[in-house]
Amino acid sequence: MVATRKPATGRPVNGKHNYKVIGTRPIRHDGLDKVTGRAIYGADIKLPGLAHGAVLRSPHAHAIIKKVDTSRAEKLAGVYAVITGADMPKADNREVDLGEGAANLKWASNNVMADDKVNYRGQPVAAVAAVDQNTALQALGLIKVDYEVLPAVRDVREAMAKGAPVILSGLVGDDLGKKVKNTNMARHFRHEFGNLDEGFKKSKLVVEHEYELATVHQGYIEPHNATAQWTADNRVTVWTSTQGAFAARRQIAGILRLDDSRVKVIPLEIGGGFGGKIPVYGEPVAAVLSRKCARPVKLLMDRKAVFESTGPTPGGTVKVKIGVDAKGKMLAADADIRFESGGYPGSPVGAGAMCVFAAYNIPNTRIDGYDIVTNKPKSAAYRAPGSTHVAFATEGVVDEIAEKLGMDKIDFRMMNSAKEGTRRADGPIFPKIGHEECLAAAKNSPHWKSKLVKNGPNGKKRGRGIASGYWFNIGLKSVVTISVNTDGTAALVEGSTDIGGSRASIAMQAAEVLGIPAEDVRPVVVDTESIGYTDVTGGSRTCYATGYAAYNAAQSVVSILKERAAKLWDIKSNDVDFKDGVFFNKSDAELKLTFKQLAKKLDETGGPVSATGSVDLSAAGGGYGIHIADVEVDPETGKTDVLRYTAIQDVGRAIHPSYVEGQIQGGAVQGIGWALNEEYFMDQQGRMSNSSFLDYRMPTTLDLPMIETIVLEVPNPIHPFGVRGVGETPIAPPVATIANALYDAVGVRFRQAPMKPGRVMEALAGKK
Amino acid sequence: MARVFVPYNMRKLAGGKTEVNVPGKTLRELIENLEARFPGMKELIVEDDRLKPGLAAIVGEQPTRQGLMTKLEPETEVHFLPAISGG
Numbered sequence: 001m002v003a004t005r006k007p008a009t010g011r012p013v014n015g016k017h018n019y020k021v022i023g024t025r026p027i028r029h030d031g032l033d034k035v036t037g038r039a040i041y042g043a044d045i046k047l048p049g050l051a052h053g054a055v056l057r058s059p060h061a062h063a064i065i066k067k068v069d070t071s072r073a074e075k076l077a078g079v080y081a082v083i084t085g086a087d088m089p090k091a092d093n094r095e096v097d098l099g100e101g102a103a104n105l106k107w108a109s110n111n112v113m114a115d116d117k118v119n120y121r122g123q124p125v126a127a128v129a130a131v132d133q134n135t136a137l138q139a140l141g142l143i144k145v146d147y148e149v150l151p152a153v154r155d156v157r158e159a160m161a162k163g164a165p166v167i168l169s170g171l172v173g174d175d176l177g178k179k180v181k182n183t184n185m186a187r188h189f190r191h192e193f194g195n196l197d198e199g200f201k202k203s204k205l206v207v208e209h210e211y212e213l214a215t216v217h218q219g220y221i222e223p224h225n226a227t228a229q230w231t232a233d234n235r236v237t238v239w240t241s242t243q244g245a246f247a248a249r250r251q252i253a254g255i256l257r258l259d260d261s262r263v264k265v266i267p268l269e270i271g272g273g274f275g276g277k278i279p280v281y282g283e284p285v286a287a288v289l290s291r292k293c294a295r296p297v298k299l300l301m302d303r304k305a306v307f308e309s310t311g312p313t314p315g316g317t318v319k320v321k322i323g324v325d326a327k328g329k330m331l332a333a334d335a336d337i338r339f340e341s342g343g344y345p346g347s348p349v350g351a352g353a354m355c356v357f358a359a360y361n362i363p364n365t366r367i368d369g370y371d372i373v374t375n376k377p378k379s380a381a382y383r384a385p386g387s388t389h390v391a392f393a394t395e396g397v398v399d400e401i402a403e404k405l406g407m408d409k410i411d412f413r414m415m416n417s418a419k420e421g422t423r424r425a426d427g428p429i430f431p432k433i434g435h436e437e438c439l440a441a442a443k444n445s446p447h448w449k450s451k452l453v454k455n456g457p458n459g460k461k462r463g464r465g466i467a468s469g470y471w472f473n474i475g476l477k478s479v480v481t482i483s484v485n486t487d488g489t490a491a492l493v494e495g496s497t498d499i500g501g502s503r504a505s506i507a508m509q510a511a512e513v514l515g516i517p518a519e520d521v522r523p524v525v526v527d528t529e530s531i532g533y534t535d536v537t538g539g540s541r542t543c544y545a546t547g548y549a550a551y552n553a554a555q556s557v558v559s560i561l562k563e564r565a566a567k568l569w570d571i572k573s574n575d576v577d578f579k580d581g582v583f584f585n586k587s588d589a590e591l592k593l594t595f596k597q598l599a600k601k602l603d604e605t606g607g608p609v610s611a612t613g614s615v616d617l618s619a620a621g622g623g624y625g626i627h628i629a630d631v632e633v634d635p636e637t638g639k640t641d642v643l644r645y646t647a648i649q650d651v652g653r654a655i656h657p658s659y660v661e662g663q664i665q666g667g668a669v670q671g672i673g674w675a676l677n678e679e680y681f682m683d684q685q686g687r688m689s690n691s692s693f694l695d696y697r698m699p700t701t702l703d704l705p706m707i708e709t710i711v712l713e714v715p716n717p718i719h720p721f722g723v724r725g726v727g728e729t730p731i732a733p734p735v736a737t738i739a740n741a742l743y744d745a746v747g748v749r750f751r752q753a754p755m756k757p758g759r760v761m762e763a764l765a766g767k768k
Numbered sequence: 769m770a771r772v773f774v775p776y777n778m779r780k781l782a783g784g785k786t787e788v789n790v791p792g793k794t795l796r797e798l799i800e801n802l803e804a805r806f807p808g809m810k811e812l813i814v815e816d817d818r819l820k821p822g823l824a825a826i827v828g829e830q831p832t833r834q835g836l837m838t839k840l841e842p843e844t845e846v847h848f849l850p851a852i853s854g855g
Contacts (some may be wrong), residue, residue: 095821177777177812189850192786251782349852427773427847428826472852475833533790535784540850589834618830 003160009238017653020580021511022721025658026518028504029603039269042225042241043300050227051080051129053289053299054136055282056143057309060119061375063117065145066095070128072142078131079139080293085115085125087288089257093503094473103253107344111378112284118147119343120377121687122308128502129289129297152375152686154315156338159184159372167343167373175304188343191426199332199364203323208334208401211393213735213753215315215340216284216677218382219670219698222271223306228286229296236287237264240280241496243273243526244536248280251448254623255284267497274670275381276311276525278536288637300676305692312680314339316372318393319714320356327491328405330416332364332657333357333425337390339371342378347371351472356394357433357661358470359624360416365425375686382539383667384471384728388674392408392753395467395736400749402556409466409740410443425691434650434714435624441710442466442626447646452634454745456632462643463633469625469732473500474539475617478546479532482521482553483610486603488596490514492523492553495534496546500666500727501659502537509547509721513554516580516595523702532614540725543655544620544716552613561598564605568593621716621724625649627668627733631741635764638757640676640742646708648685649731652716652724664730665707671734673699755756770798772846774822781806795825796836813848824851 015631017023033039071622072081091109095102126143130136153159153167167181173180199208227239236258242248247303253263258655270277274364289297301309314337323332335356338349355370395672402412417439418424442448452464481493496502507521514521534546558578565583566573575586583598585591593601604608628642647668654660677697681690690696715722739750748763769789774782782788790805792798803810813820817836824831824840825839826847832838840846 174777177780193777221847354849354852386836426849427845429829431829431847474852617832618833 004720013281019512020507020515021518022655023657024193024518025656026504028501029507029523030498030503037083037286041269041271042220042227044240044325045227045268045298046226046658047229047296049295050745051125051131051293051295052136053134053286053297054133054140054445054741055285055299055305056140057305058114058121058123060118060149061121062150062165063118064150065114065118065125066148067146069144070126071316073128073394074140076135076142076463077141077382078135078518079128080131080295081129081289082125082143083285083288083505085113085293086112087292088115089255090181090253090256090324096250096565097461098568099576103251104344107327108251108323109255109284109343110378110562112281117524120375122305122377123343124285124309127285127289128295139424140686147253153184154682155374156340156372156688157552159340159374167375170374171345177408179463184371184373185370188637189353189368189369192365193425193427194364195364196334196364197316198322198675202325203331205401205404206321206323207397207404208319208394209397210317210319211396212317212753213315213389213392215376215723216680217307217312217675218274218276218328220272220274220276223303224281224310224485225300226282226286226291227296227298227339228283230287230291233261237262238283238287239266239268239282241270241277243270243277243499243538245276245495245497247419247534247536248283248622249528251280252283252287264527265528267525270497270499273499274383275385275538278367278538279311279380281310303693307696308688309377311342311378312376313382313385314341314379315680316389318389320393320397320590322397322401324401324731327413328364328407328415330360333362334365335367335390335393337367337369338385339389340374340376340379341371342374342376344378345371345373347379347518348385352390354424354426354472355387355470356390358622359413359468360419361418362425367425374552376530383731387469387471387732388671390455391449391467391469392735394740395733396620396739396751399740399743400466410439413468414439430622433549433622433624436714437534437712437714438624438648438650440629441648441712442628445628445646445710447628447708448646451631459635461633461635462744463631463741464628464630464744465737465739465741465744466626466628467733467736467740469627471540471725471729471730472622472623473620474726475545475619476535476539476541477616478534478549479612480506480546480549480553480678481610481612482550483608484557484602486599488516488599489520489522491517492521492550493526493531494523494546495526496542497525499537500544500663502546502654503744505543505655505659506547506550510550510554511603512721513551513558514595515578516603532612540728541620544719544725545615545617547655547723548614548719549613552615555610556611556613557609560611564601565593565598565606566611567626568601602688619767621652621718623650623724623726623729625729625733627737631738633742633745635761636647636763638760640693640755640760642672642704644705645672647712647730648710648712648724650712650724650728652709652719653722655712657670660711660726661709663727664709666726667730668707668734669699669704671731672704672738675735675753675755677754677756769842769845770840770846772798772802775848778812781808792840794836795827795832795838795846799836810811815828822851824849829832
């Protein structure tokens with residue numbers, strides 16, 4: 001397949017603006033460190049007197065811990081400390097705001113170290129710090145735990161069944177505002193607008209189906225890690241791989257019952273997160289071990305622990321019913337969304353409910369969301385959490401309705417598309433959004449216009465599918481400080497950990513304002529004591545919000561430098577103008593200084609120049625994506641190959657087009673894996689049977705064609721450069737896109753993901 | 769008067785109403801007025817003198833970041849929804 005990536009030159013994506021830096025593709029500032037292995041990750045940390053930790057995890061999915069005997073482990077030579085749930089501070093049973101979302105501290109504490117009960121296989125029950133890793137592992141084998149094993153609840157259906165074992169005895173569920181005890185349902189909420197019954201009554205065609213998705217993991221390459229040092233002055237320093245140093249600090253401090261200011265989190269390079277590295281796991285455990293043995297303690301997870309003990313995105317069911325009039329206008333829509341939260345409440349069902357009908361303008365809607373506790377690892381965010389699930393259902397039903405009406409798939413979506421002024425099904429009105437533009441671009445794309453030969457070699461069947469997806473994108477808090485160096489470069493200090501090239505995109509926004517090359521801005525990500533509060537790198541907010549903070553800081557730097565130029569020219573700063581990196585006297589065009597020239601004169605005009613930009617933004621402008629897939633199904637094996645895949649997305653403004661394309665391609669690939677292969681395969685006892693990358697099959701470069709990208713720029717009116725969030729939207733459409741393509745290929749509508757070979761074979765057999 | 773869209777779980781308190789017009793120059797004032805009219809509503813929205821963790825107030829088209837201090841324009845729409853997280 002021929003790739004359509006733009007060449008790595010300085011050419012903007014659409015070429016419609018006059019920016020000098022934005023839209024170009026400079027080499028990332030951290031690139032050399034990463035390709036030469038010089039970048040420091042969590043596993044690289046070495047400290048004097050470092051102890052090595054290991055965690056004993058529950059072999060059972062659901063059990064009462066009757067007794068933990070650590071005496072033999074404590075006596076083993078080389079063991080410094082052993083802890084259990086009894087050693088953990090008793091965390092408050094209260095919610096803390098993490099900037100995006102909230103966490104209950106008691107449950108968060110139990111999740112990192114169980115006290116009297118385990119709610120999923122892999123949950124920590126004890127931990128050891130020792131002279132080396134082997135000794136720590138040997139000590140784990142000497143810890144004896146008596147369990148009373150309970151029946152496992154493996155999915156939302158089992159959890160909601162009459163007589164299901166209750167997982168959290170203290171849980172008080174909220175059923176539409178009514179308190180419920182002895183339940184696995186943590187929350188049932190509803191959004192309702194218009195008159196649903198009336199809408200369906202008026203409909204000429206109503207389609208309703210239930211969809212089911214398996215639990216899947218984010219699959220980041222770097223396992224979780226944490227090194228902690230609890231010092232005698234009751235301060236804790238933590239080195240870790242996290243998506244948000246400040247969010248990690250708040251969780252660690254809450255679990256350890258310390259003030260936030262007593263915890264310092266040093267974020268290291270991060271080998272992927274996708275939402276899974278917002279919660280903390282080993283950090284508080286390493287800290288408690290450190291307090292006990294008075295040494296720094298390092299904990300590293302292996303892949304099995306990552307799968308079995310850290311938050312996957314939930315499995316669940318989504319039922320969608322949509323009614324349309326004779327012309328295809330949507331009149332009513334109803335959704336029932338049930339997500340498993342894992343061992344403790346808190347799935348992304350709220351976000352799923354807000355996304356389920358976000359692509360369409362529907363006057364009468366009802367959405368029910370259920371957050372359901374099951375015996376699986378506590379779920380965590382995964383790229384547009386909840387949006388992929390609901391797009392699978394909505395876009396499947398939409399595709400079926402378009403077919404039944406004999407309408408073009410894109411025309412039908414366009415006719416019902418949400419746009420500026422549309423009221424979302426959960427209430428608020430959309431500002432400027434780009435769904436229609438994406439649909440138009442899809443219709444005009446080389447992929448959609450190309451002819452697909454339906455019959456492949458050796459009896460293989462081909463099909464083409466299309467689907468929409470939506471994600472909100474968030475804003476929140478970011479702080480950036482910029483200091484001018486006398487050589488005409490600038491140092492940029494930020495608190496956003498860099499997962500997908502954000503150092504470069506933030507430096508570029510500062511460089512654009514300062515009128516200097518991106519390479520002349522040196523960005524560094526620092527710890528929680530070296531920059532102001534910055535929310536997580538998540539929610540597709542970093543390029544938008546931290547970029548906005550960089551913009552503000554750079555604007556302040558320019559203001560100060562104008563004063564310096566005025567001083568040199570003995571004029572008022574109002575008489576100094578600044579354009580394209582040049583300061584000039586408004587009334588004497590010959591008096592001008594470049595940024596570099598003026599930077600050399602800092603010492604003689606008042607000393608160092610630095611400025612801080614701080615933002616707390618409401619939203620990043622919602623983003624839409626339309627994906628198109630061509631698949632080829634082998635009826636002999638049920639294997640599905642993706643022949644061609646195009647992702648169209650409104651990004652507002654592509655600051656660094658290569659990283660924008662990379663985000664879109666990455667999201668699409670993860671979504672394709674979710675569609676075709678990935679799942680937590682659970683046995684009858686609730687144990688994951690495929691907790692390795694060998695058995696948990698994620699797509700590789702050998703499985704897929706180059707993902708073609710069409711990057712649309714519908715500038716976000718509330719950002720100085722028009723940036724919208726990018727990173728999450730591309731995982732919303734793929735599962736639905738592949739399902740719709742499979743239908744086109746073999747005539748079977750798949751409503752269970754993954755659509756693995758066995759499932760395809762069963763469906764084809766059923767068809768015969 | 770702001771136009772408050774009553775979340776489903778609070779509609780019983782509001783006598784089944786889906787929307788109510790409530791005065792208030794700030795979100796704090798609006799919530800106090802909601803409470804005066806529909807007792808019990810405030811504790812579903814506010815905790816420790818701030819919006820409950822995990823809850824977002826949408827004022828106009830966007831979630832507000834000023835919490836209870838948010839100034840309200842006349843005729844503004846107000847929604848109370850789950851705070852959005854992300855990956």
